[in-house]
Amino acid sequence: MISSRFKKYLKLISSIGLFLILSFSVGHNAFAVVQGNLDQSFVHNSVMVLDNRGNVCSGVVIRQDVVLTAAHCIATASDWRIHWRDESNAPILVQPKHVKIHPQYNSKAIKNRNISIDMALVKLAEPLPSQFWPISLSDIQELPAGDPVIVAGYGLSDEKNSKALGKFRSAALSVIEPYGKSKILLWLEDPLSGGAGGCHGDSGGPLIHNGSVVGITAWTTGKGRSDCGVYTQGALIAPQREWIESVIQSWL
Numbered sequence: 001m002i003s004s005r006f007k008k009y010l011k012l013i014s015s016i017g018l019f020l021i022l023s024f025s026v027g028h029n030a031f032a033v034v035q036g037n038l039d040q041s042f043v044h045n046s047v048m049v050l051d052n053r054g055n056v057c058s059g060v061v062i063r064q065d066v067v068l069t070a071a072h073c074i075a076t077a078s079d080w081r082i083h084w085r086d087e088s089n090a091p092i093l094v095q096p097k098h099v100k101i102h103p104q105y106n107s108k109a110i111k112n113r114n115i116s117i118d119m120a121l122v123k124l125a126e127p128l129p130s131q132f133w134p135i136s137l138s139d140i141q142e143l144p145a146g147d148p149v150i151v152a153g154y155g156l157s158d159e160k161n162s163k164a165l166g167k168f169r170s171a172a173l174s175v176i177e178p179y180g181k182s183k184i185l186l187w188l189e190d191p192l193s194g195g196a197g198g199c200h201g202d203s204g205g206p207l208i209h210n211g212s213v214v215g216i217t218a219w220t221t222g223k224g225r226s227d228c229g230v231y232t233q234g235a236l237i238a239p240q241r242e243w244i245e246s247v248i249q250s251w252l
Contacts, residue, residue: 042206043168045135045213047084048154049122049204050093051077056165058153058205060213061134064127066248069204070218070235071105071120082124087131098123100247102240115184118218119235120204121244123251138212141238142183147175149188150208151217151232155201159228170208171196173232183239186215188232199228207234214238 049057049069057073059082067082074080081093099122106116143149152170173188173196186207190196198205198220207215215234222229237244 040168042135042150042152042170042208044132046152046154046168046206047082047128047132048166049073050081050083052079053077056154056201057203058155058201058217059122060204060206060216061128061132062137062213062244063134063248064132065124066251067122067124068213068216068244069120069122070216071101071116071118072107072218073204074099074101074120074122075105075107080122082122084128084132086129094124094126096122097125098251102243117184117235117240118203119216119240119243121247135206135208136212137237137241137244138209138214139238139241140209140214142181142236143175143186143209143214145175145177147209149173149175149186149214151188151198151202151205152208153198153202153205153217155203155205156199156228159199159222159226165201173197176231178231182236184236185218186234186236188234189230195222195229197222197229198232202232207232 045061047059047061047067049059053076057069059067059069062068080096080099082096083093086092099120102117102119104117150170151173152168154166154168156165157169174191176187176189178187198217202217205217206213207217215236217232217234219233220228221231
């Protein structure tokens with residue numbers, strides 16, 4: 001049974017061919033990829049995450065029934081759905097069985113300049129269909145400046161157009177170290193200075209290095225009042241592997 005709160009999403013999917021016109025919140029949380037490509041290399045490893053407050057994020061399939069996403073995509077709501085389109089292009093909305101936010105997530109971290117692990121796990125009652133499959137998680141603890149990383153997600157390709165949402169895109173970025181090396185965060189920018197990067201809707205989406213997920217998008221920023229196109233920041237996976245695996249084990 002689909003609750004009335006989520007029926008409006010299905011109407012929007014049918015009417016605009018995407019899945020949601022979202023209301024933005026202040027704070028630069030990365031809620032597709034601007035200046036990105038319609039690259040389908042990792043679309044089978046990714047889904048969409050939406051909540052009953054009208055927000056949308058991306059998510060990474062790490063088991064056939066487990067999705068990794070950003071904590072801020074889960075923390076501000078009381079109900080969620082995993083969304084995708086099936087092979088006939090029909091919209092699917094699935095209610096999670098469990099959600100788990102990282103214990104070190106701090107919703108006020110950016111404002112207060114605190115450490116925060118912006119990461120959450122979502123458990124489904126049934127495995128995802130065969131059009132999806134898990135992607136491997138990287139064991140790399142940190143990446144040197146200049147290394148290539150792909151950012152991918154279902155978010156906005158045009159920050160000023162709320163309808164430019166719901167198509168899986170990716171862009172090639174490079175690692176930077178604006179504050180030195182970090183064992184928690186991954187900082188990225190467009191090496192061509194063309195404005196490519198994560199945007200609203202990409203939070204929780206994969207940051208990919210050598211075919212494995214090295215991080216997930218958590219925050220983006222742009223020039224002036226823009227939220228997209230300059231820096232893309234993510235939470236590194238490897239330092240959190242123990243937490244990820246312990247949560248999954250508790251769900252078995």
